[in-house]
Amino acid sequence: MKLVIGGSTGFVGTELVRQALSHPAITSIVGLGRRETLVPPGSVGDGAKLKSVVCENFESYPDNVKKELENADACIWTIAVTPMKLKSLPWEETVKICRDYALAAIETLAGVPRKDGPFRFLYISGHFAPRTRSEIVKPLNDHGLTDLALLRGELETQILAFADQADGAVVSCIAKPGMIAGPGRDLPVVPGLPKIELRDIAAALLDQVVNGFEKDTLSNDDMIRIGQSALAKQ
Numbered sequence: 608m609k610l611v612i613g614g615s616t617g618f619v620g621t622e623l624v625r626q627a628l629s630h631p632a633i634t635s636i637v638g639l640g641r642r643e644t645l646v647p648p649g650s651v652g653d654g655a656k657l658k659s660v661v662c663e664n665f666e667s668y669p670d671n672v673k674k675e676l677e678n679a680d681a682c683i684w685t686i687a688v689t690p691m692k693l694k695s696l697p698w699e700e701t702v703k704i705c706r707d708y709a710l711a712a713i714e715t716l717a718g719v720p721r722k723d724g725p726f727r728f729l730y731i732s733g734h735f736a737p738r739t740r741s742e743i744v745k746p747l748n749d750h751g752l753t754d755l756a757l758l759r760g761e762l763e764t765q766i767l768a769f770a771d772q773a774d775g776a777v778v779s780c781i782a783k784p785g786m787i788a789g790p791g792r793d794l795p796v797v798p799g800l801p802k803i804e805l806r807d808i809a810a811a812l813l814d815q816v817v818n819g820f821e822k823d824t825l826s827n828d829d830m831i832r833i834g835q836s837a838l839a840k841q
């Protein structure tokens with residue numbers, strides 16, 4: 608299968624590329640980012656499967672980028688403004704990067720020429736992102752993250768609705784991880800926020816785009832279960 612990884616230079620994106628390179632069912636990877644995607648250090652897979660595609664406009668894709676997206680079977684979208692970087696950007700920029708880029712991605716990928724079968728779009732959101740105001744939890748208010756979380760939660764609904772209206776041409780799935788633990792990362796304790804290992808979430812997301820989504824929303828626990836099971840089979 609041909610897989611597009613949006614944000615392939617980031618923390619999660621790099622691990623997705625690393626694992627995808629050695630995944631036998633993934634024959635071609637488009638690493639889509641605002642800068643070049645390199646083969647991650649320590650990768651044991653086939654580096655020739657990775658095509659780095661630098662995009663200069665994530666709201667309206669240039670034709671040369673659209674061409675690279677043709678015949679893709681799935682996309683995992685990781686591009687977002689994370690809570691750590693929220694204060695460094697104007698709110699309008701955050702909305703553009705988090706919401707507008709993701710919606711342009713699913714629309715563009717659904718619109719480029721491709722073979723038969725549904726296109727799978729997997730969007731990474733966050734554990735606390737509420738789809739309605741009644742789901743807002745205290746830690747979001749405590750950390751000044753309510754607006755960002757609401758934006759992400761509304762986007763979850765929009766991405767699922769896009770697929771619902773696509774007449775079977777697109778299926779979408781929302782991943783809602785807690786904090787992602789990786790080598791050298793000290794994670795703070797936030798009440799009610801679960802954790803997941805980087806290698807587990809990456810394995811889970813790759814499993815789901817390859818084998819199909821088991822449901823439209825994956826919880827942190829779902830991804831630990833799916834990821835550890837997939838890694839155990841390797």
Ligand SMILES: NC(=O)c1ccc[n+]([C@@H]2O[C@H](COP(=O)([O-])OP(=O)(O)OC[C@H]3O[C@@H](n4cnc5c(N)ncnc54)[C@H](OP(=O)(O)O)[C@@H]3O)[C@@H](O)[C@H]2O)c1
Pocket residue numbers: 613614615616617618619620640641642665685686687688689690704731732733734784785786787788
């Ligand atoms: N890390 C966690 O603990 C955690 C927990 C829950 C959910 N998540 C979610 O998982 C996803 C990935 O997180 P992450 O930790 O991998 O984030 P990250 O390391 O900050 O990576 C984000 C990616 O988005 C790209 N990006 C950021 N701003 C951009 C812009 N203006 N234009 C184009 N690309 C841009 C980055 O490119 P550059 O490399 O060029 O900066 C990078 O490829 C996000 O949706 C995040 O909210 C993460």
